[in-house]
Amino acid sequence: MIFVTGGAGFIGSNFVLGWLAETDEPVVNLDKLTYAGNLDNLRQVREDARHVFVRGDICDAALVGRLLDTYKPRAIVHFAAESHVDRSIHGPGEFVTTNVNGTFVLLEAARAYYAGLDANAKANFRFVHVSTDEVYGSLEPGDAPFTETTxxxxxxxxxxxxxxxxxxxxxxxxxxxxxxxxxNCSNNYGPFQFPEKLIPLMITNALAGKALPVYGDGRQVRDWLYVGDHCAAIRRVLQDGRPGETYNIGGWNEMGNIDVVHTLCNILDELAPKSGSYRDQVAFVADRPGHDRRYAMDARKIERELGWKPAETFSSGIRKTVQWYLDHQDWVSGVQSGEYLKWVEKNYGARNPAQEQVA
Structure with a gap:
């Protein structure tokens, strides 16, 4: 059995679904079910006896310790985190609580649990911590991509x-x-991503006839990674990764934000045509504070050591993603609660138009 934290969120739920599709090994899934955690993401395994869901907080040391002692997992895969940059700017305290204190509590519980294992179980135990390329900072246009030693x-x-x-x-x-x-992964996209992030926000706003807010000049560059590829990489790291090592996981898909938005509009013009183009809804707004200009990942280490590389190109992955949101409008409606609408207004409502405009 493996123990997953944050398994009702975007990446975590995709990992749980993929894990149960690929293996027969059970999963204990601990998730607090904050705004971005959604049991509907796990609807297809609701009756699956291999999936044990527990609603709870990784900061609850007693609960985490009890779950480890009860289920005796051979591995912990730690997704649980506050992850949206804009929300961290408005309220950094929650990020310190979950990302720092929560990880500390989980590590302490894992250390106590690990100490009680026999030699064979210790040799097989792993703690996989899922992080981000954003820890490395920002790159200039001509800089080499981030490596594990950056x-x-x-x-x-x-x-x-x-x-x-x-x-x-x-x-x-x-x-x-x-x-x-x-x-450390690059920007993920795909099914079940909460529509505060760029790609699902643009898709849902476009279909609703709303403005497509693009920060600054829209030339911020990100490396885009399809979530299914990311989950496959984590499975490889869990299986054969060397303890103590870091592995960068990237999609080899650097694109400017405005180019991503235009690509989405082009696909929607084809799959959900309307009068005029969805590009007409693009609106440039004032940039967010401290906005990193470029991220790029060198993912050669994980390919060299573990044989992983992404299966999806951006072209194939983004088309799958748009089609998924078109086919799952009920899911979108379910997550766009009153609290979500308040957040959108808080983050975008007061922004002035950007100084620079891009055609």
């Missing part, structure tokens, strides 16, 4: 708290011998 330079409360958690995970390996592995 120095940390986080620029937002979100990335700073993830950097702190990465360092704690590393420390628990070197100090206590806990067999940890860290993965």
């Amino acid at each position: 120095g940390y330079a986080p620029n937002s409360p979100y990335s700073a708290t993830k950097a702190a958690s990465d360092h704690m995970v590393r420390a628990y390996h070197h100090t206590y011998g806990l067999p940890t592995l860290t993965t």
Whole structure:
């Protein structure tokens, strides 16, 4: 059995679904069910006896310890995190609580659990910590992509708290011998992504006839990774990754935000045509504070050591994603609650138009 935290969120739920489709090994899934955690993401395994769902907080040391003692997992895969940069700017405290303190509580519980295992179980135990490329900071246009040895330079409360958690995970390996592995991924997209992030926000706003808000000049560059590819990479790291190591997981798909938005509009013009183009809804708004200009991932280490590379191109993955949102409008409606609408108004409502406009 494996123990997953945050398994009702975007990446976590895709991992749980993929895990149960690929293996017969059960999963204990601990999730607090905050705004971005949704049991509807796991609807297809609701009756699956291999999936044990527990609603709870990773900061609850007693609960985490009890679950480890009860289910005796051979591995922990840690997704649970506050992950949206804009939300971290408005309220950094929650990010410190979940990303830093929560990871510390989980590490302490794992250390106590690991100490009680026999030699064979210890040899097979793994703690996989899922992190982000944002811990590395921002790149200039001509800079080489991030590698696993790139120095940390986080620029937002979100990335700073993830950097702190990465360092704690590393420390628990070197100090206590806990067999940890860290993965730093690029920007994910795909099914079940909460529509506060760029791609699902653009899709849902476009279909609703709303403005498509693009920060600044829209030329911020990200490396886009289809979530199914990311989950496959984590499975490889869990299976054959070397304890104490870090693995960058990227999609080899660098694109500017405005180019992503235009691609989405083109696909929607084809799959859900309307009068005029969806591009007409693009609206440039004032940039967010401390907005990193470019991320790019060098994912050669995980390909060289573990044989993983992404199966999806951006072209194939983004088309699958748009089609998924078109086919799952009930899911979108279910997550767009009153609290979601309040957040959108808080983050975008007061922004002035951007100074620079891009055709």
